[in-house]
Amino acid sequence: MQMQCAKHANRMSILQMVLVVFGSAAAAAAAEPIAPSTGLPNIFAPESTPARSIFGLSLFVLAITGIIFIVVFTLLVYSVVKFRSTAANADREPAQVYGSTQIELAWTIIPILIVVVLFLATARVIHAVQDAPQPPNAIEVTAIGHQYWWEFRYPKLGIVTANELHIPVSDPDHPTPTFLKLLSADTDHSFWIPQLAGKTDLVPNHPNSMWMDPYRTGIFLGQCAQYCGVQHAKMLLRVSVDGREDFADWVRSQQQPAVQDASVAAGRRVFESTACINCHAVAGTNANGRFGPDLTHLMSRATIASGAAPNTPEKLRLWIQDPNKIKPGSLMPAMQLSDADLDAVVSYMETLR
Amino acid sequence: MSSNAITVPGVQIDEKPWVDTLHEWVTTVDHKRLGVLYIGYALLFLVVAGIEAIVIRIQLMYPHNDFVSPEVFNRLFTMHGTTMVFFMGMPILFGFANYLVPLMVGARDMAFPRLNAFSFWLSALGGFLLYFSLVGANGLYGAGNAPDVGWWAYAPLTARAFSPGHSTDYWTLALLVSGFGSIGTAINIIATILCMRCPGMKLNRMPLLAWLNLVMAGMVLIAVSPLTAAQMMLLIDRYLGGHFFDTQAGGSAVLWMHFFWIFGHPEVYILIIPCFAFMSEIIPVFSRKPIFGYPVMVAATVCIGFVSMSVWAHHMFTVGMNSYANSFFAITTMAVGVPTGIKIFNWLGTMWGGRIQFKVPMLFCIAFLFQFLIAGLTGIMLGSAAFASQLSLSYFVVAHFHYTLVGGVIVAVFAAIYYWYPKITGRMLSETLGKWHFWLFLIGFHLTFDLMHFPGLLGMPRRIYTYEPGRGWDTLNMLVSIGAFIQAIAILLFVANMVISYFKGDKAGNDPWDAWTLEWSISSPPPAYNFASIPVVASRRPLWDLKHPEDPDSRYE
Numbered sequence: 001m002q003m004q005c006a007k008h009a010n011r012m013s014i015l016q017m018v019l020v021v022f023g024s025a026a027a028a029a030a031a032e033p034i035a036p037s038t039g040l041p042n043i044f045a046p047e048s049t050p051a052r053s054i055f056g057l058s059l060f061v062l063a064i065t066g067i068i069f070i071v072v073f074t075l076l077v078y079s080v081v082k083f084r085s086t087a088a089n090a091d092r093e094p095a096q097v098y099g100s101t102q103i104e105l106a107w108t109i110i111p112i113l114i115v116v117v118l119f120l121a122t123a124r125v126i127h128a129v130q131d132a133p134q135p136p137n138a139i140e141v142t143a144i145g146h147q148y149w150w151e152f153r154y155p156k157l158g159i160v161t162a163n164e165l166h167i168p169v170s171d172p173d174h175p176t177p178t179f180l181k182l183l184s185a186d187t188d189h190s191f192w193i194p195q196l197a198g199k200t201d202l203v204p205n206h207p208n209s210m211w212m213d214p215y216r217t218g219i220f221l222g223q224c225a226q227y228c229g230v231q232h233a234k235m236l237l238r239v240s241v242d243g244r245e246d247f248a249d250w251v252r253s254q255q256q257p258a259v260q261d262a263s264v265a266a267g268r269r270v271f272e273s274t275a276c277i278n279c280h281a282v283a284g285t286n287a288n289g290r291f292g293p294d295l296t297h298l299m300s301r302a303t304i305a306s307g308a309a310p311n312t313p314e315k316l317r318l319w320i321q322d323p324n325k326i327k328p329g330s331l332m333p334a335m336q337l338s339d340a341d342l343d344a345v346v347s348y349m350e351t352l353r
Numbered sequence: 354m355s356s357n358a359i360t361v362p363g364v365q366i367d368e369k370p371w372v373d374t375l376h377e378w379v380t381t382v383d384h385k386r387l388g389v390l391y392i393g394y395a396l397l398f399l400v401v402a403g404i405e406a407i408v409i410r411i412q413l414m415y416p417h418n419d420f421v422s423p424e425v426f427n428r429l430f431t432m433h434g435t436t437m438v439f440f441m442g443m444p445i446l447f448g449f450a451n452y453l454v455p456l457m458v459g460a461r462d463m464a465f466p467r468l469n470a471f472s473f474w475l476s477a478l479g480g481f482l483l484y485f486s487l488v489g490a491n492g493l494y495g496a497g498n499a500p501d502v503g504w505w506a507y508a509p510l511t512a513r514a515f516s517p518g519h520s521t522d523y524w525t526l527a528l529l530v531s532g533f534g535s536i537g538t539a540i541n542i543i544a545t546i547l548c549m550r551c552p553g554m555k556l557n558r559m560p561l562l563a564w565l566n567l568v569m570a571g572m573v574l575i576a577v578s579p580l581t582a583a584q585m586m587l588l589i590d591r592y593l594g595g596h597f598f599d600t601q602a603g604g605s606a607v608l609w610m611h612f613f614w615i616f617g618h619p620e621v622y623i624l625i626i627p628c629f630a631f632m633s634e635i636i637p638v639f640s641r642k643p644i645f646g647y648p649v650m651v652a653a654t655v656c657i658g659f660v661s662m663s664v665w666a667h668h669m670f671t672v673g674m675n676s677y678a679n680s681f682f683a684i685t686t687m688a689v690g691v692p693t694g695i696k697i698f699n700w701l702g703t704m705w706g707g708r709i710q711f712k713v714p715m716l717f718c719i720a721f722l723f724q725f726l727i728a729g730l731t732g733i734m735l736g737s738a739a740f741a742s743q744l745s746l747s748y749f750v751v752a753h754f755h756y757t758l759v760g761g762v763i764v765a766v767f768a769a770i771y772y773w774y775p776k777i778t779g780r781m782l783s784e785t786l787g788k789w790h791f792w793l794f795l796i797g798f799h800l801t802f803d804l805m806h807f808p809g810l811l812g813m814p815r816r817i818y819t820y821e822p823g824r825g826w827d828t829l830n831m832l833v834s835i836g837a838f839i840q841a842i843a844i845l846l847f848v849a850n851m852v853i854s855y856f857k858g859d860k861a862g863n864d865p866w867d868a869w870t871l872e873w874s875i876s877s878p879p880p881a882y883n884f885a886s887i888p889v890v891a892s893r894r895p896l897w898d899l900k901h902p903e904d905p906d907s908r909y910e
Binding site: 040041042043044051053054057058061062065068069072073075076079080083084085089090093094095096097098099100103104107108111112115118119121122123125126127129130131182186187188190192194197198199200201203204205206208209221222223224225226227228229230231232233234236328329 | 422423424427501503507509510515600601603604605606607640641642643645646647648649671672673675676679680683684687688690691694695697698699701702704705706707708709710711719722723726727730731733734737738739740741742743744745746747810811812813814815816817818819820821823824825901904906909910
């Protein structure tokens with residue numbers, strides 16, 4: 001399958017060009033600049049083995065269906081042009097033909113053969129993607145879907161984070177794939193980063209798994225693909241593929257308890273004395289709620305509200321003041337804090353690096 | 354209430370109080386009037402669901418648009434989907450089956466006229482219940498609230514924890530009630546076809562329309578029952594403390610998916626097979642040739658009927674079935690392509706060597722062939738389970754099934770309306786307006802649904818009320834929306850054509866298309882009793898035999 005991909009690389013660039021033509025005008029007008037290493041979702045730009053196997057299969061299926069299309073379309077156009085009613089033949093009925101066993105057999109048997117070929121190609125990829133064994137050095141992550149955000153737990157590393165998944169890049173010679181166990185806390189969700197793998201649903205009472213082994217570092221974008229409620233649209237997903245050392249640094253920093261900064265004690269007091277701690281946890285403090293994202297290292301994340309807003313002090317303040325302003329239907333309530341308390345809490349949050 | 358006007362069959366009484374006319378329509382058990390009621394009711398819902406689609410497309414024209422709130426958007430796509438499948442697609446096809454099957458098999462009515470009326474009014478009540486949710490769904494809270502769980506209503510979103518109020522109950526009841534109506538109509542169609550055929554009309558001489566509706570009705574019986582059962586289980590979960598789908602108490606969300614799709618996939622064929630039936634009647638007439646390979650067409654339909662019962666879990670390739678299950682449903686799904694392909698080839702074979710007349714019904718048939726071909730091929734892609742894990746739940750799949758249901762079903766329904774409107778009303782539809790309708794709709798359709806595939810390939814999931822800018826989706830969504838407006842204009846022309854032609858269209862006469870099946874042997878519109886004397890047929894094309902006594906079909910069959 002790998003070789004097949006290389007062989008198809010040229011043909012692919014044509015399709016990609018078409019896609020780029022469609023997308024470029026829009027991308028140029030984009031409100032927020034996107035870093036060059038950011039992977040825009042595109043199933044035809046795979047950066048990981050499951051996505052690449054599917055990509056190879058998709059080219060094969062597209063080629064076969066393309067040929068079928070051309071053949072049948074040509075027959076249709078030919079019939080419409082050739083056998084139209086004209087002044088010359090208007091007054092008599094054409095020869096009444098009722099059927100032909102040979103022709104009908106032919107167009108039964110040939111499709112059956114095509115179906116067999118397509119099925120074998122498909123079954124091979126299904127097996128390669130779904131039944132791949134988990135190597136001992138694989139990174140294990142438990143992803144839990146919530147209305148409308150992602151919880152990521154690294155059971156072996158003792159890390160809990162949210163919405164932005166960090167995984168190491170996988171060297172093809174020494175692969176370190178990431179295996180995800182997918183759970184749901186409430187309704188159905190679906191984990192989908194088109195460049196890394198096909199989507200897999202997070203279904204309550206039905207644990208699923210998937211894996212990926214990214215070939216390059218960078219940010220890969222995706223979002224929840226299974227309708228999960230009011231804010232399904234803003235349940236965005238970012239995967240940060242880090243170099244080995246970057247990943248090790250990230251792991252070390254995430255394993256630390258929260259920064260204790262005396263200068264924001266007022267904000268911490270407000271946070272811990274209101275309902276915030278019913279839902280949010282900050283490691284090393286008495287905040288240990290589990291309904292909302294873990295905030296221990298909130299400032300290490302580039303976005304808030306599951307990617308709905310950048311993690312800037314202004315947006316954070318707006319979010320705490322009234323989450324509905326950013327994400328109407330979010331399950332986080334507006335806490336009705338006074339301006340002073342709001343500023344204090346935001347200051348406290350900003351120390352949680 | 355008694356009517357003192359005595360209606361004499363075939364005699365027009367001009368001065369009749371409108372109350373009497375209304376009373377006649379409401380209490381009718383005539384298959385033709387019920388057929389018209391079904392079709393009118395479905396066209397009404399086509400307009401309603403179309404308006405919902407337009408609002409959806411306005412919301413998606415720009416990223417971060419706030420034309421409607423997320424809550425309203427979620428209700429819109431739920432109502433649009435539910436309405437189009439259950440209250441537009443099924444009723445309009447049942448309407449044509451009701452109107453045409455007795456005429457085509459030479460019967461004076463359906464086998465069970467009262468059951469027929471009962472089924473129609475149940476379906477009507479279902480549609481009413483669905484839209485009554487706008488007024489009554491929040492009950493004592495006072496505000497209306499349409500269902501917002503999506504048309505397939507996956508558990509546990511329908512559990513009371515996630516769906517308080519009564520909107521989901523209205524959805525459940527609407528489908529439950531109209532489901533009983535569908536089952537009644539299916540029984541009626543089967544009984545009519547098996548028991549009411551005129552002398553000489555053996556099963557292998559029936560028009561293909563009757564055959565295909567027989568298969569469709571059989572599928573309704575098998576497919577609607579699990580849906581009805583699932584709706585009852587959902588009601589038990591919500592009100593009697595059951596835990597079938599209640600995941601918080603150990604229920605299974607996946608069980609609901611199986612129940613829903615074991616209905617939902619055959620449902621797609623329930624919608625498309627009657628459209629195949631329209632093709633199989635209209636293409637031969639405008640190609641001036643008999644259908645190519647009649648026995649194979651019947652066999653392929655029956656084959657589709659059986660195989661389509663074993664493909665449902667291709668809607669579930671992402672829910673985490675094991676690789677063997679995924680492989681099984683991949684091959685069954687692809688296998689459906691074989692009999693479907695046979696049908697397309699046989700229609701082409703019918704056109705081949707013919708003398709094709711490009712009247713409006715035939716134009717829609719040719720568009721159907723082209724669009725259904727593409728829909729079938731994207732269906733093969735979605736049947737390839739691993740590929741589908743990228744495509745499903747994205748805008749690609751939305752484009753695929755709209756290609757099937759709009760490019761296939763609705764275009765076929767347009768063909769059928771242009772073809773049989775003269776029989777139903779006695780007036781021809783305007784060819785000029787019809788051609789405007791056809792070309793505008795074609796342009797709008799392709800602008801919308803061709804381009805809709807691409808955002809899906811670029812990672813845009815379905816059912817999102819807004820999206821992030823800069824992902825390559827913006828321009829595409831704008832163009833898709835523009836296409837939707839063009840389609841809406843085409844539909845307005847279509848409505849105008851139906852209204853204007855009803856009053857000012859050319860008189861149709863018995864047989865405006867020089868066609869071959871029995872409905873064209875009687876006046877337009879047909880009298881209440883259909884046939885003054887029950888016809889006797891000797892071949893599949895009784896009117897061909899009549900018009901060509903020197904070379905009748907009966908000599909070759």
